[in-house]
Amino acid sequence: MSSKQKILIVDDEKINVALLTSYLTETYDVITASTGEKALQIVKKEEPDLILLDVIMPGMDGFDVCRIIKHDYKLDFIPIIMLTALTSRDDHQKGIEVGADDFLKKPADRFELDKKITSLLRIKEQHDTLLMDRNKAYEYLDYVGVLIAVLDKNYKLIHINKKGADILGYNRDNIINRNWLDLFVAESYAEHVKNKYDPLQQGQPDGQEYHEYPIMTITRKERLFRWYDSVLRDENGRVASILISGEDITEKRKDEIKLMEYANQLKHSNDLKDLFTDVLRHDLLNPAGLIKSFTEILEEKNPTNEQKRIIDNIKKSNLKLIELIEDAAHLAKLESMEEMVFVRTDIGFILRETSDNFSHDLKNKEIKLDMTPNASYPALANPMIQGVFSNLLSNAIKYSPDNTKITIKVDDVGNRWKVSIADQGDGIPDKDKAAVFDRFNRLHKETIKGNGIGLAIVKRIMDLHDESVGVVNNPEGKGSIFWFTLKKAQI
CATH class of the missing domain: 3.30.450.20 (PAS domain)
Known part of the structure; x- marks a missing residue:
């Protein structure tokens, strides 16, 4: 299909048609009619972009043709230039009355013809654009969702x-x-x-x-x-x-009511969570503390070997219970926090100090600690960051076999420090790596050791720091590498 604009030439004189066609055919699609009646048929069928209309023709003259197109056909705007040898004021007035858009004296001057056609086609394009915008607006009003x-x-x-x-x-x-x-x-x-x-x-x-x-x-x-x-x-x-x-807004109002009900339920749930946290901290921790005291008293009563074994099991179970209660209370406190205060912190010092706290556990399992952070690593962190390293090192020791190695590194990664703790334990299957930091996703992960609260605490602290934490396989054989990042402090 041609992309050229279409011009209809209406003239009963072949020489005039040939002349105009030669002027226009390179730029426009040209169609012709030799009578007014034929022109009207073509207009209905082809809907040209512009019409060059001779006034004096046998049968229906140009004035009648123009009037019918403009007033009876009710087509979208089609510019009409009337070609005439008539020059009287009355003829021009009659042309205006029937809707002619412009006039051109015969024989047509090519420059003036081109100028008038270009001007009227530009007006038509603007007119068509306005109509299109109007139609789109009407369509929008019909189908807009209001x-x-x-x-x-x-x-x-x-x-x-x-x-x-x-x-x-x-x-x-x-x-x-x-x-x-x-x-x-x-x-x-x-x-x-x-x-x-x-x-x-x-x-x-x-x-x-x-x-x-x-x-x-x-x-x-x-x-x-x-x-x-x-x-x-x-x-x-x-x-x-x-x-x-x-x-x-019928459904929206129903949803708002449901949302308000849910918010009230959530508030009630949060109140219950706060109550449960208080129960953890006080009502459960106190009996656990009494059990610890009673086992220490029993140890002083010269128990038999069998009694020592039982007391020792009670102590270990009670210590796990106390640790679980304290971790759960800590996690509940972290979950209620929305932001932290950060201070300039030397990560190297924290790593060395925390590692010293685990020297007894390392010695008992004959685990070698290979720690490279001997320098200062200034970072922006909250003091709770020590709990992150403590949890990760504790897990590395707990799940590492005897006579293995734990490696701690601090890497410079641009505007951050990356701390890594590598162990030689059993490792974590790839399918479970994403779940190890999520306490709730781990409820049915039998392949993952531990209660998961410690790593949930780690994840929450790192989230509050707006930093990353993760786990990958240890490339040096078995085991895992847990890592986290911290922003560098300005020197």
């Missing part, structure tokens, strides 16, 4: 968009000129709505951005709408009607 209606001074519905009619369940033609208050507004709200719209009809808006009231669908079910109103004025500036646009 009800748009116009009410006259007596509250009769004089326009409603297609979407609005669909929402109400009616055919548009069946509800035009029906009273809005009588047909669509529930009787209990009619007075309220009228009190809202009466001042608007007088040009006195109440200043509210929107208001809400329900309307009745064809099935007489109420739907709650949020309404935005404005006035439409006539040519004298007087209020002629009001434009109302309504958004159906």
Whole structure:
């Protein structure tokens, strides 16, 4: 299909048609007609972009053809240039009356012809663009997801968009000129709505951005709408009607109610969590402390070997219980925090100090600690960062076999330090690596050792630092490398 604009030449003289065609054929698609009747047929079929129309023709003259195209065909704007040897003022006036857009004296001058065609086609393009924009606007109003209606001074519905009619369940033609208050507004709200719209009809808006009231669908079910109103004025500036646009918020309001109920349930849940945390800290920790004291007393009573074994098992189980209670309380406290204060911290010092605290455990399992951070590593961190390293080193010792090695490194990775703790334990399957830091995802991970609270604490502290933490396989054989990052402090 040609992308050229289409020009219709209407002239009964072949020499004129040939001349004009030679001028235009390189730039435009040219079609021709030798009579007015033929021209009208072509116009309906081809809808040309512009018409060059001779005035004097046998049968139907150019004036009649122009009048029919402009006034009877009701086509979109098609520019018409009348070609005439007539020069009188009356002839021009008649051409204007029938809708001609411009005139050109025969024989046509090529430069002037090109100038007039270019000018009129540019106007047509602008006209077509405006029509397209208008049609898009109408289409938008028809299918936009809100009800748009116009009410006259007596509250009769004089326009409603297609979407609005669909929402109400009616055919548009069946509800035009029906009273809005009588047909669509529930009787209990009619007075309220009228009190809202009466001042608007007088040009006195109440200043509210929107208001809400329900309307009745064809099935007489109420739907709650949020309404935005404005006035439409006539040519004298007087209020002629009001434009109302309504958004159906029925489901949204139901969701808001559910959300409020959920928020109340969540608050209750948080209250229960706080209560449970207090129970952990006090009501459970105190009995665990008493058990610890009683086992120490029993150890002083010269127990038998069997009794020592039982007491030792009680001590170990109770220590695990105390550790679990303290970790759970700590995690609950961290979960309630939204931000931390960061200070300049020497990571190297923290790593060395924390490692010294585990010297006894390392010695008992004959684990060698290979630690490279002998220098200073200034970082921005909260003092709780010591708990991260403590948890990771404790786990590395706990799950490492005897006579193995744990390696601690600090790497410079641009504007951050990366701390790594590598062990030679059993390692963690790849499919479980993403779950090791999530206490809730680990409830049914039988392949992962431990209760998971320690690593959940690590993850929460790193989240509050807005930093990363992770685990990968140890490339030096078995085991895992747990790592975390911290922002460098300015030197």
